[in-house]
Amino acid sequence: MKLGAGLARLLSSLAALFWVGPYLWMVITSLKTLPELLHSPLSPLPATLTLSAYRDVWLTVPMGRYLLNTAVMALLIALLQITLALPAGFALAKLHFVGKKVAFALVLLCLLIPAQVTFVPVFLLLGQAGLVNTMAGLVVPFGASALGTFLVRQALLSVPDDLIEAARLDGASDVYIVYALLAPILRPTPAALFLLSFVFHWNDYFWPLVMTTDDRVRTIPLAIALLREQGTGVRWHLVMAGNVILSAPILLVFALTQKHLIRAVTAKGF
Amino acid sequence: MKPGHRAEPYWMLAPTLGILGLFFLYPLFVAVQKSLYSWDLLTPAKYVGFSNYQILWERGELWRAFRNTLVYSAVVVAGSMFLGLAFALALDRPGRVAAFVRSAVFSAYVVSWVAVALLFMWLLDTDVGLVSRLVRLVGLSPKNWLGDPNIALYTLAAVSIWKITGYAMIVFLAGLQDIPPVLHEAASLDGAGSFARFSRITWPLLRPSATFVGTTSLIISFQAFDVVRIMTQGGPVHATELFVYAIYEQIFMNLRVGRASAMVVVFSALVFGLTALQLRVWRGRETA
Numbered sequence: 001m002k003l004g005a006g007l008a009r010l011l012s013s014l015a016a017l018f019w020v021g022p023y024l025w026m027v028i029t030s031l032k033t034l035p036e037l038l039h040s041p042l043s044p045l046p047a048t049l050t051l052s053a054y055r056d057v058w059l060t061v062p063m064g065r066y067l068l069n070t071a072v073m074a075l076l077i078a079l080l081q082i083t084l085a086l087p088a089g090f091a092l093a094k095l096h097f098v099g100k101k102v103a104f105a106l107v108l109l110c111l112l113i114p115a116q117v118t119f120v121p122v123f124l125l126l127g128q129a130g131l132v133n134t135m136a137g138l139v140v141p142f143g144a145s146a147l148g149t150f151l152v153r154q155a156l157l158s159v160p161d162d163l164i165e166a167a168r169l170d171g172a173s174d175v176y177i178v179y180a181l182l183a184p185i186l187r188p189t190p191a192a193l194f195l196l197s198f199v200f201h202w203n204d205y206f207w208p209l210v211m212t213t214d215d216r217v218r219t220i221p222l223a224i225a226l227l228r229e230q231g232t233g234v235r236w237h238l239v240m241a242g243n244v245i246l247s248a249p250i251l252l253v254f255a256l257t258q259k260h261l262i263r264a265v266t267a268k269g270f
Numbered sequence: 271m272k273p274g275h276r277a278e279p280y281w282m283l284a285p286t287l288g289i290l291g292l293f294f295l296y297p298l299f300v301a302v303q304k305s306l307y308s309w310d311l312l313t314p315a316k317y318v319g320f321s322n323y324q325i326l327w328e329r330g331e332l333w334r335a336f337r338n339t340l341v342y343s344a345v346v347v348a349g350s351m352f353l354g355l356a357f358a359l360a361l362d363r364p365g366r367v368a369a370f371v372r373s374a375v376f377s378a379y380v381v382s383w384v385a386v387a388l389l390f391m392w393l394l395d396t397d398v399g400l401v402s403r404l405v406r407l408v409g410l411s412p413k414n415w416l417g418d419p420n421i422a423l424y425t426l427a428a429v430s431i432w433k434i435t436g437y438a439m440i441v442f443l444a445g446l447q448d449i450p451p452v453l454h455e456a457a458s459l460d461g462a463g464s465f466a467r468f469s470r471i472t473w474p475l476l477r478p479s480a481t482f483v484g485t486t487s488l489i490i491s492f493q494a495f496d497v498v499r500i501m502t503q504g505g506p507v508h509a510t511e512l513f514v515y516a517i518y519e520q521i522f523m524n525l526r527v528g529r530a531s532a533m534v535v536v537f538s539a540l541v542f543g544l545t546a547l548q549l550r551v552w553r554g555r556e557t558a
Contacts, residue, residue, distance in 0.1 A: 011360035012371050017431070019374045025400055026389050038398070041450045057454065084289070087282035094271050103287060112292040112545040113298070116493045116514045117538045120521055120530050121304070144289035155388065161271055174274045174282075196405035203382035210522075221384040224502055228388055236392045247385045254380045257290040261380070265437065266444045 030054070030241040037237050053241035060238075061068060061223060063245065070202055070219040073138050080196040081145040082190045088144075089152025090178045094164065104153075110146035119210050126211070133214040142201065148193045155189040156182065192264035195257055202250055220246050298538060304531035311525050317538060322532040332536060334508060335516040338423060342512060343491035345427040346434070351483055353431065354438025355476075361439070362446050372443070376436035382495035383433065388428045391416070391501055416502055419509035424496050426510055434490065438483045445479030446472070485548040513537050 002125075030053050032046040057063060091097070092104050115122075122141055123132075131137035159182065168178050183190060205221040212218050222244070224242040254261060291479035305322055309315035326332045344364050357375060361368045380388065393401050394415040402412035415425040449472065457467050494513040498504060503510035504519060511519070517537065 008360040008363070011356055012368065015357050015361070015375055016371045019378060022389055022393060022432075023374075025393065029392065031297075068484055081448045084285045088286035091273075091279040091282040095282075096271065096278045097273060097276075100279070103283055104288060106290065106295070109523055110294040112542055112549075113294045113538075114493050114541065116303075116495060116517075117534060117541060118297035120517065120527070120534050121300035123521075124300070125292075126528070140289070141293040146294070149286055153430040156308070164271065168274065174278060174338055178282075191340075199380060203384070205382070205384050205499070209499070209524045210518075222383050224388065225384050228391070228500075234395075234398060236395075236398075239388055240392065243388055247381045250381055251377060254377055255373075262376070262440055265379075266441050267528070 026240050026243055029107070029237050030244050032237045034237060037234065053237040054245070057227070057238050057241045057245070061227065063220075063223070065215070065220055066220045066223045066243070069135075069156040069217055070221075072133065073219060074198045075134075076139045077142045077201045078194045080139065080143040081148045081197050082193055084144050085148035085152045085193065086183055086190070087175070087178050088149045089156055090174070090182065092149070093153045093156035094161065107146050107149050111150060115207055117142070123210055133212050133217055134239060135217055137211045138208060138219070141207070145193065145197065148197070151189050151193060153188065155186045157204065159185060188260075191260060195253070196262050196264050199250055199253065199261070300448045301534040301538070303532045304307060304527055305535050307528045309527040311527060315528075317352065318528065321527045323536075326529060326532055330535065331516065335511055335533070336364065336514045336540075338509070338511055339494075339513045342423055342427050342430075342494065343488055345424065346430045346491040346494075347484060347487050349427065349431040350435045350438045350487055353435045355442050355480075358442035359472075360445060362443055372439070376440050378433050379436040379440075384500060386429065386433050387497050387500040390432070394425065407455060417506055419506045420433075422502055422506060422510045426494075428502060429497055429501070430491065430494065434487055438487065441479050441483045442476060445476045449475050481551050485544070485551050486533065489541070489544050489548060513540075
């Protein structure tokens with residue numbers, strides 16, 4: 001169905017105004033100086049465009065360190081999830097063994113449990129293990145993905161057994177079959193899992209907030225939120241510069257992989 | 271298929287099941303157990319039976335967290351679905367402009383909650399924020415969007431609607447593309463107006479998408495935390511204390527592990543209920 005042309009144009013304009021506008025305001029604010037922010041806060045463009053807010057943010061907090069931490073954490077989680085989901089999904093989809101139904105039921109059950117439910121005990125557990133304020137404490141709890149395991153299993157169900165039998169006859173081990181033969185065939189599934197996982201954990205605020213108190217392992221969403229909490233008064237140009245640094249990599253990933261990301265999101269609801 | 275070796279399926283599954291068990295299943299048992307103790311993380315824990323639950327109930331903390339979460343979720347789900355559907359209908363057309371606007375709306379869903387929350391704190395700042403300035407420019411007096419206990423929860427809901435409308439829109443767009451154009455052409459030939467075509471063709475065929483979006487965004491909203499932590503810290507006077515934030519506050523500010531665990535147990539039951547509902551909906555979608 002098509003809406004009437006006039007109504008459609010009105011809605012599109014509203015969408016553009018209310019969704020592009022805030023982004024523009026974020027970028028414009030980040031290019032201003034403090035006096036300008038206070039004296040002519042409504043002027044759409046600053047008198048002189050300046051990157052001084054970015055320089056200040058970069059000099060006052062170890063932004064490079066935070067970016068590196070976040071990238072390492074999100075990459076490790078995404079890669080670990082794929083590495084573990086492939087053999088687990090393979091076993092659940094293709095192999096006969098005692099306890100298979102129970103194992104699959106456990107995976108499904110974990111699909112229902114978000115980190116927001118388990119964080120209190122997990123925090124206590126990792127505290128006892130001395131893993132608070134470590135990269136391991138940020139990565140390991142998310143190393144296995146119930147969703148990923150489930151998706152790999154579903155995708156493998158439509159791969160014919162003959163293919164695997166043939167590779168076995170050629171002397172391939174099952175490990176080789178999983179990583180070298182099946183992974184390339186399933187490529188859209190691990191790719192979707194990688195995108196969802198990387199974007200989610202790059203953006204994640206909750207778990208790093210619970211697990212870290214220390215600069216060395218702090219991630220970027222936490223650092224930008226702290227920039228405002230510790231900033232005195234109204235230095236919003238610095239916070240907005242931080243916001244741009246936080247969002248730009250994800251918007252870039254989004255721009256490059258939009259089709260895949262949208263397919264992953266609409267099919268799986270994440 | 272027969273495994274290459276009898277132990278093979280077990281070690282293939284071991285890392286996944288080990289991590290899932292340790293970080294997702296075992297914690298639920300720990301939460302149930304700890305909810306029966308009074309513990310401040312420093313002195314030894316003391317068994318107190320069900321009194322954590324009783325105190326949370328009698329003080330109204332459980333009810334407050336539940337009510338706030340329910341109001342917030344209802345507004346967010348209704349608002350984002352309505353806007354998402356309207357935008358999907360308006361933007362379901364070829365052309366670069368429509369594609370750009372679609373990407374802009376959906377990009378908000380991909381960007382971090384932290385970035386969105388901070389951006390709106392700046393836009394809504396009572397003195398120097400753009401929204402308040404514009405409100406003043408047209409001669410009205412701006413509200414204290416985040417400081418007024420009657421408004422703050424709805425402000426958070428509005429920000430969240432901005433964040434997830436793109437998600438609803440994208441799912442509705444996918445649903446619209448599955449509707450064969452022939453149906454509309456036939457209905458037009460039979461003299462059906464655009465409202466009749468919407469209510470008789472588009473909406474019935476979009477209903478599975480709507481149920482899917484509805485349940486998924488209900489679960490997302492139930493777990494909301496970042497907007498609260500960043501924009502209001504549960505205030506003013508607990509008006510924006512959503513469930514997850516209330517749990518966080520119990521353990522990290524009040525150092526009450528037992529009460530936090532009791533809230534976790536209640537919250538888990540709620541989330542399980544919602545997700546069971548969601549899985550039924552998804553299964554319905556697969557067979558449809």
